[in-house]
Amino acid sequence: MEKRVTFKGIWLPLLLVLPQIVITAVFFFYPAGQAIWQSLFIPDPFGLSMQWVGLGNFEYLLGDRYYRASFVTTAIFSILVTVVSMGVALYLAVLADRLIKGSGTYRTLLIWPYAVAPAVAGVLWLFMFNTRVGVVTWYLGQLGYDWNHVLNEGEAMGLVVVASAWGRISYNFLFFLAGLQAIPRSVIEAAAIDGAHFWTRFRTIVWPLLSPTTFFLLVVNIIYAFFETFGVIHTITSGGPQQATTILVYKVYADGFVGQDLGSSAAQSVILLFVVSILTVIQFKYIERRVHY
Amino acid sequence: MADRGGMVERRGAGLWLTHLGLILGVAFIAFPIWLAFVASTVSQPEIVRPPMPLLPGDQMWENYSKALTSGVNAPVALMLANSMVMAIGISLGKIAISLLSAFAIVYFRFPFRRVFFWLIFLTLMLPVEVRIVPTYEVIANFGMLNSYSGLILPLVASATATFLFRQFFMTVPDELAEAARVDGAGPMRFFFDILLPMSRTNIAALFVILFIYGWNQYLWPLLITTDPSMNTIVMGIKQMFPSGDDIADWPVIMATSILAMIPPVLVVIGMQKLFIRGLVESEK
Structure with a gap:
């Protein structure tokens, strides 16, 4: 797509794109290039020189038990966050869509947690489930359940999943509700006249018509779970216990900044870069398809 | 929205169940924030001896002014x-x-x-x-x-x-x-x-x-x-x-x-x- 009417000039447009190009070059392309370059070296223990290892860092990573475990952790974590937040959001959106009046009020009441930072969400959930002072922990204790996400790997994973999914419900709700409201009433009423009950209508009409929204949210939520949940992990578990909640992004940080293993951290960045590229391509392919509809 | 009043929306008991479901959803979303708000209005001893109260206390002014002016590491x-x-x-x-x-x-x-x-x-x-x-x-x-x-x-x-x-x-x-x-x-x-x-x-x-x-x-x-x-x-x-x-x-x-x-x-x-x-x- 191109504009038919354009202005003349060569220097002016170059000047106009200059700020963005400079910032992108200095703070994006240079660091990204550095990451790729550093991933091919190992620094000596004193940080004085770098030794060329080619793809050695990658070979090491892919053979590393902890790194492979982190991949599995990330997969489990992302799938759980996506399913939980989308499931709850769809349920609420279906309910809100059935109201003639008041769905706008519920929308207002449900969307504002979008504004709560993942790191703040982490602190809120940590407070509820804190092993010493947490209210939920205390009540669970009264029921005879000994909650301790500091030691129990499954509970730690459960807590970071719920804290990450919680803030995301708003976003998914908004898109699901919009998707539901875009479905023509007449189609659903026709099915109702034919005697289809709610569940049948949902399964055979609503769900298929909602699938573009669902697919879009699926990709966007996976990207969210991969990259934007760092704050939740860092505030609640710091990747523990025994690395049970060390997702890939957390490991880049932990190895690069805490462990000072720059070569490995850079190689991990490159692998992640590859993963994001695939996700982004999927997202764009899908959007392209939607445009051609 | 006016044309959306049709025959598939809920009335009577169903309508109330729909509202109930949504209210539970709102409560689930709001509960962590409510609890944080309550915790910001009570004193430290009330929190460290669980269970903490579920209704706001009277220490709001003290806590917020302490946070704003001195905080822990920085105001x-x-x-x-x-x-x-x-x-x-x-x-x-x-x-x-x-x-x-x-x-x-x-x-x-x-x-x-x-x-x-x-x-x-x-x-x-x-x-x-x-x-x-x-x-x-x-x-x-x-x-x-x-x-x-x-x-x-x-x-x-x-x-x-x-x-x-x-x-x-x-x-x-x-x-x-x-x-x-x-x-x-x-x-x-x-x-x-x-x-x-x-x-x-x-x-x-x-x-x-x-x-x-x-x-x-x-x-x-x-x-x-x-x-x-x-x-x-x-x-x-x-x-x-x-x-x-x-x-x-x-x-x-x-x-x-x-x-x-x-x-x-x-x-x-x-x-x-x-x-x-x-x-x-x-x-x-």
């Missing part, structure tokens, strides 16, 4: 100011450079136009989380650790806004540019007098989204603000937890969490229409 008022500078800096910076480059890419034919376009496009693919170590080194070499420019610039380097404005400019009728040209107005005149006023709603919607994005940054400020007086509020909360076995000052930490939520939540609720529009547009 929270200072962290709020830092967050405000960072969020507004990121929003305005990104909007300004994106408007200019989108204008150039849409309204001019110049050498390397496609190359620039693809270079900017590529930045969509790589969140700052993925390139933290080398970006940190760049900032350190420029001496921008513990500075506002260090907080803001790396997060401005992304193309989402450029895309949005490009899409919007493509929909602006060609007649407007033609008329401007016939009237002898230069490109910048056209930009400021016609294009910019037309983009007002888009700019505002994007500002809402970017403000929240900037305000909620965590990893980047965590890395580059080692000086507590440069901490932003969202990353500063975690720094308020003591290391080791000391008990955290929960009322002050929870007061800080509430303070960290207020500005972005106000933006979302107060500018709901713009917020929804921005969200939908920036994901297209």
Whole structure:
């Protein structure tokens, strides 16, 4: 797509794109290039020189038990966050869509947690489930359940999943509700006249018509779970216990900044870069398809 | 919405069940925040002897003034100011450079136009989380650790806004540019007098989204603000937890969490229409 009417000039447009190009070059392309370059070296223990290892860092990573475990952790974590937040959001959106009046009020009441930072969400959930002072922990204790996400790997994973999914419900709700409201009433009423009950209508009409929204949210939520949940992990578990909640992004940080293993951290960045590229391509392919509809 | 009153909506008991389901949903969403609010209004002993009360206490003023004026490592008022500078800096910076480059890419034919376009496009693919170590080194070499420019610039380097404005400019009728040209107005005149006023709603919607994005940054400020007086509020909360076995000052930490939520939540609720529009547009 191109504009038919354009202005003349060569220097002016170059000047106009200059700020963005400079910032992108200095703070994006240079660091990204550095990451790729550093991933091919190992620094000596004193940080004085770098030794060329080619793809050695990658070979090491892919053979590393902890790194492979982190991949599995990330997969489990992302799938759980996506399913939980989308499931709850769809349920609420279906309910809100059935109201003639008041769905706008519920929308207002449900969307504002979008504004709560993942790191703040982490602190809120940590407070509820804190092993010493947490209210939920205390009540669970009264029921005879000994909650301790500091030691129990499954509970730690459960807590970071719920804290990450919680803030995301708003976003998914908004898109699901919009998707539901875009479905023509007449189609659903026709099915109702034919005697289809709610569940049948949902399964055979609503769900298929909602699938573009669902697919879009699926990709966007996976990207969210991969990259934007760092704050939740860092505030609640710091990747523990025994690395049970060390997702890939957390490991880049932990190895690069805490462990000072720059070569490995850079190689991990490159692998992640590859993963994001695939996700982004999927997202764009899908959007392209939607445009051609 | 008026035509949506049909035969498939619920009435009677079903209607009440629908409301009940939604109210439970709202309660689930709001409960953690309610609890944080209650914790920010009671005293430390009430929290460390569980279970803590579920209704607000009378220590609100003490906790909030302690947080704002002294905090734990740095006064929270200072962290709020830092967050405000960072969020507004990121929003305005990104909007300004994106408007200019989108204008150039849409309204001019110049050498390397496609190359620039693809270079900017590529930045969509790589969140700052993925390139933290080398970006940190760049900032350190420029001496921008513990500075506002260090907080803001790396997060401005992304193309989402450029895309949005490009899409919007493509929909602006060609007649407007033609008329401007016939009237002898230069490109910048056209930009400021016609294009910019037309983009007002888009700019505002994007500002809402970017403000929240900037305000909620965590990893980047965590890395580059080692000086507590440069901490932003969202990353500063975690720094308020003591290391080791000391008990955290929960009322002050929870007061800080509430303070960290207020500005972005106000933006979302107060500018709901713009917020929804921005969200939908920036994901297209």
